[in-house]
Amino acid sequence: MTETILRIRNLRTYFFTRRGTVKAVDGIDFDLLKSKCLCLVGESGCGKTVTALSILGLIDSPPGRIVGGEIYYNNLNLLECPPDQLRRIRGKEIAMVFQDAQSALNPVFTIGNQIVEQVKLHLGATTREAKEKALSLLEEVGIPTPEKVANYYPHQLSGGMRQRAMIAMSLSCDPQILIADEPTTAVDVTVKAQILDIFNQLKNTRQMSLLFITHDLGIVSEIGDRILVMYGGRVAEAATVSGLLNNPKHPYTASLIRCLPDITQVKDRLETIPGTVPSLIDPPGGCLFHPRCDKALAICREETPPPFIVAEGHTVFCHLYSHLER
Ligand SMILES: Nc1ncnc2c1ncn2[C@@H]1O[C@H](COP(=O)(O)OP(=O)(O)O)[C@@H](O)[C@H]1O
Numbered sequence: 001m002t003e004t005i006l007r008i009r010n011l012r013t014y015f016f017t018r019r020g021t022v023k024a025v026d027g028i029d030f031d032l033l034k035s036k037c038l039c040l041v042g043e044s045g046c047g048k049t050v051t052a053l054s055i056l057g058l059i060d061s062p063p064g065r066i067v068g069g070e071i072y073y074n075n076l077n078l079l080e081c082p083p084d085q086l087r088r089i090r091g092k093e094i095a096m097v098f099q100d101a102q103s104a105l106n107p108v109f110t111i112g113n114q115i116v117e118q119v120k121l122h123l124g125a126t127t128r129e130a131k132e133k134a135l136s137l138l139e140e141v142g143i144p145t146p147e148k149v150a151n152y153y154p155h156q157l158s159g160g161m162r163q164r165a166m167i168a169m170s171l172s173c174d175p176q177i178l179i180a181d182e183p184t185t186a187v188d189v190t191v192k193a194q195i196l197d198i199f200n201q202l203k204n205t206r207q208m209s210l211l212f213i214t215h216d217l218g219i220v221s222e223i224g225d226r227i228l229v230m231y232g233g234r235v236a237e238a239a240t241v242s243g244l245l246n247n248p249k250h251p252y253t254a255s256l257i258r259c260l261p262d263i264t265q266v267k268d269r270l271e272t273i274p275g276t277v278p279s280l281i282d283p284p285g286g287c288l289f290h291p292r293c294d295k296a297l298a299i300c301r302e303e304t305p306p307p308f309i310v311a312e313g314h315t316v317f318c319h320l321y322s323h324l325e326r
């Protein structure tokens with residue numbers, strides 16, 4: 001059996017603002033397995049980044065706070081760990097790659113220097129060892145001339161190269177888990193494919209676990225093993241990638257799939273899901289998707305949908321299935 005490396009249970013992260021309480025993440029569960037990739041998917045504002053920041057302990061507080069739930073790294077609940085142990089785990093075992101490499105890299109230091117400093121900090125290496133390590137990391141992420149690129153400043157690199165340099169930097173602590181938050185959003189199609197290749201390679205060669213965040217359902221089949229579709233801070237549906245793409249059960253998942261560009265039959269117009277994402281300050285009662293759902297029943301306005309097990313490893317939160325026995 002594959003080992004679970006990260007186990008999230010009933011995680012709730014709220015922001016207490018003057019306009020009201022934003023329930024950014026409101027009771028989500030998932031398991032990340034060793035050497036596997038879990039994709040978190042959903043429209044902008046559904047709580048993907050807040051989920052990642054909650055895992056890393058990077059929620060701005062105030063106004064934010066993790067108000068409930070458990071985050072287990074192996075068998076340790078990170079939410080109950082002493083602060084120094086937590087810092088060690090979060091700095092060393094779990095790393096994050098952001099969407100915008102430009103702002104995550106320091107403009108006044110060369111790429112090489114930034115990675116060397118990280119390696120020294122995390123692994124306690126000498127400058128000489130750290131330099132060697134930095135070059136091998138740059139090589140690992142597909143930078144063809146690491147010695148040359150190490151001497152460049154971030155602005156001297158193309159977007160794709162900068163993104164690679166950031167991935168190299170995130171690997172400087174040899175993490176067990178890499179969280180990538182929309183790492184391909186700001187790059188073009190060719191670079192996107194190359195970056196996905198790098199992540200796949202890391203998963204296989206380093207047995208690393210990936211939490212891959214994207215609003216682009218079109219790329220999950222390139223990278224993901226499992227997928228979690230989020231809506232309004234909650235889970236709508238969770239399944240294997242093939243299970244979800246071939247047999248979507250939640251009307252929201254189905255409409256996300258309908259919105260994908262179809263390369264076999266060029267559609268006249270790309271569909272979009274009618275309606276807007278719910279306000280997380282004063283969300284609608286019942287199922288959060290009901291105002292946009294063309295299949296909504298009376299109960300959908302009243303009650304939060306319970307989980308329904310579609311098949312082993314495939315769960316949907318939708319009243320359409322509540323009457324089915326299983
Ligand atoms: N610092 C903050 N203060 C108040 N609300 C926030 C803060 N950070 C995020 N939110 C809210 O939390 C919700 C989820 O945001 P986020 O996780 O960034 O969405 P996404 O899925 O696009 O990554 C949004 O409604 C956002 O406005």
Ligand SMILES: [Mg+2]
Pocket residue numbers: 048049050181
């Ligand atoms: Mg985000």
